Amino acid sequence: MDEPKVTGTKPKMSTTRKILLILGFLSTLAAIALITVAVTQNQPLRKNIKYGIVLDAGSSHTNLYVYEWPAEKENDTGVVQQVEVCKVEGPGISGYSQTTEKAGPSLVQCLRQAEEVIPAEQHQETPVYLGATAGMRLLRLENKDAADKVLSSVEKTLRSAPFSFQGARIISGQEEGAYGWITINYLLGNFKQSGWKKFLHSLKSISETSGALDLGGASTQITFVPDEISPESPQNLLYFRLYGKDYQVYTHSFLCYGKDQALQQKLAWDLQSAENSSLFDPCFHQGYQRTISMSNFFKNPCTSIEEKQFPFSQLHIEGEGNYEKCRRNIQILFNKTNCPYSSCSFNGIYLPPLQGDFGAFSAFYFVMNFLNLTSDVPFTLDEVASAIQKFCARPWHEVKLQYHQIKEKYLSEYCFSGAYILSLLENGYEFTTENWQRIHFLGKIGSSDAGWTLGYMLNLTNMIPAEEPPAPPLSYSSYVGLMVLCSLVLVSVILLAWLLFHKPKCLQKGIV
Ligand SMILES: Nc1ncnc2c1ncn2[C@@H]1O[C@H](COP(=O)(O)OP(=O)(O)O)[C@@H](O)[C@H]1O
Ligand SMILES: [Ca+2]
The missing domain is CATH 3.30.420.150 (Exopolyphosphatase. Domain 2)
Structure with missing residues (x-):
């Protein structure tokens, strides 16, 4: 008695199911297509990497650093990173005061290493800077002529390398302190803060930047943003405008x-x-x-x-x-x-x-x-x-x-x-x-050594803008995520609406 009933309703159920199945399949296809388009269409173009070289000519030895960063993100914070460090054999360049002509050649081996790390087609556009610190400041006080000759020798070698020579000079103690402070705060991401981090900081009223303490062989630096700035010793104060914010920084080099x-x-x-x-x-x-x-x-x-x-x-x-x-x-x-x-x-x-x-x-x-x-x-x-x-x-x-x-x-x-x-x-x-x-x-922050060199390069290549660069309101990943979510909601709403208005028989029966 039951059998005819079953055979009578079965074909109707399967037609509705078929329609639902097709609809489901089509919606899934649509969602996949949307995701694919969102991901591929908005994917950043192939990374164009740029390089920079800084030689830290310290009192005890010289280190050569190679930095790299994606060209299109030049003005973001925390994107420049150290990819190579090479310790120059022998003493610091101030140790060549008796044999000044040997100061430059001492750097050749590390320059060769940099040539291997940086792709050949980029050599010409890679800036190279040398900054000498307290060892050379002392040599300049003791024997100015010898200090000049050491710098000339170093310049000659750097000019003969395939990179773009940007200068070899003795940096001041103030610069050394300031660039060390810029380096660590750049690497710690303290300059540019996302909306919620900014908000948290304002709630907790915690200091936004970290002070920098640098101990070398011949000098030491202390640099920080004090609570109150007093004009008593203007030679110890520096003013920076970075990413749209003003900083009044105290620094001293001993x-x-x-x-x-x-x-x-x-x-x-x-x-x-x-x-x-x-x-x-x-x-x-x-x-x-x-x-x-x-x-x-x-x-x-x-x-x-x-x-x-x-x-x-x-x-x-x-x-x-x-x-x-x-x-x-x-x-x-x-x-x-x-x-x-x-x-x-x-x-x-x-x-x-x-x-x-x-x-x-x-x-x-x-x-x-x-x-x-x-x-x-x-x-x-x-x-x-x-x-x-x-x-x-x-x-x-x-x-x-x-x-x-x-x-x-x-x-x-x-x-x-x-x-x-x-x-x-x-x-x-x-x-x-x-x-x-x-x-x-701190020894390193991420892959980069803490020290003044990165800050020096960021400053000389104008990579830290005074004003905050305009940025899209959403990051790439948030944008894709939001696109996908909206598409899924849209598909579900359409499906639900269709189900409600066309009321397939199976559902009507279920509801009643
Ligand atoms: N592994 C180490 N252990 C102890 N001291 C070190 C080590 N590596 C480097 N130094 C010391 O760190 C100091 C680095 O100073 P340096 O940058 O050359 O001089 P300055 O910054 O005064 O021009 C030197 O005193 C050097 O001897
Ligand atoms: Ca040093």
């Missing part, structure tokens, strides 16, 4: 306060009270010995003020490995007696109250990283001091055995350098237990 020159200064002070040609030094490990020649010691502008005649030509230094004594010994480098401003760091130099987070790089990072003090969870000031104290107390033979792969020059000075870093930050700039953890020791 010549002779890089870690190598600070050690020379300390030894010059120690020598004042030396009774004979032997000196005990608490900043070197017990059992460590070093002999230094007196003939050139006071030629250096960093030590020449302490010049005195000594009845010996060589000084023998013997380590004592005593951190507390070393800190007291270093203290003498920071003269805190006279401050002609509302607040000072040391030597009568203006320093506004410290503000916000700081990125500490170059030798700040190398030293703290060696001492295992750069982990993500920041150490307290006491923990840092105690780690350095323990390291200084270790006998030299033990340290040498454990770190036999590390250059003796670096290894023997980590104790001094650690103590010096703490003295500079704590006594010099007056970081305290409270704000110590706002210092972040």
Whole structure:
């Protein structure tokens, strides 16, 4: 009895189903077509990569950096990245003061490496810059003629490379500080903020940029945006307009306060009270010995003020490995007696109250990283001091055995350098237990080294615009996503409308 009913309704159901199936299939096809069109039509064209080269001619050595960026995104923030670094063999260019003609040729090997990294057809349009820092500033003070000859030699070599030579010069301490600050804030993405990040920042009233602390061999720089700008020391203030926002930046570079020159200064002070040609030094490990020649010691502008005649030509230094004594010994480098401003760091130099987070790089990072003090969870000031104290107390033979792969020059000075870093930050700039953890020791940010070179190139190639460049309201991925979502909603609405108005029998039956 039931069978005829079943056979009578079956063909009707399958026709409706067929229609629905076809409709479903067509809608899916339409959605796929829409997505494909959205993805392919709006895909950015093949990337056109540009390159730039900067040589950082530091006091201890020269590094060559190759940067790359997509040509069409030149003015965005965070798009330029380091693709290569080459460490030049031998000393820094200021070390060629006696053989100035050899300064340029020392760079050839790294320039060749850059030629291999950058496609040949791009060589001619790739700018190359060389900036020399405190080593050359000191050489210029000591022997201007030699400094000029070193720069000429370097220029000759750079001009003979296949790149577009843009200059080789000694940059000022102010520039070094400012470009270091620009580099880290560019890499951290602090200049251009998306809408919601801007909003969050305004809610929390947190500082938008990070300060920069750079420690070299011959100079050190501190740069940050203070809370209040006082006009007391205009030579320490810089004004920038970047991506439509004004920044008033404090910066100071202390010549002779890089870690190598600070050690020379300390030894010059120690020598004042030396009774004979032997000196005990608490900043070197017990059992460590070093002999230094007196003939050139006071030629250096960093030590020449302490010049005195000594009845010996060589000084023998013997380590004592005593951190507390070393800190007291270093203290003498920071003269805190006279401050002609509302607040000072040391030597009568203006320093506004410290503000916000700081990125500490170059030798700040190398030293703290060696001492295992750069982990993500920041150490307290006491923990840092105690780690350095323990390291200084270790006998030299033990340290040498454990770190036999590390250059003796670096290894023997980590104790001094650690103590010096703490003295500079704590006594010099007056970081305290409270704000110590706002210092972040950084080697790299992404693939790029923290340092002044990237900021220098960004500035000289006009890659940081003063005004915010107009940008489409939506990013490419949000645009495609929104297109797809809208298409799906549209298809569903059409399908639903059709179902409601044509009411297929099967549904009518279901509803009733
Ligand atoms: N791996 C390392 N360990 C310790 N110190 C290092 C290491 N690499 C580089 N340095 C030191 O970092 C400092 C870099 O200074 P540099 O940039 O050459 O001088 P400046 O910036 O004053 O012209 C030097 O004192 C150098 O000895
Ligand atoms: Ca440097």
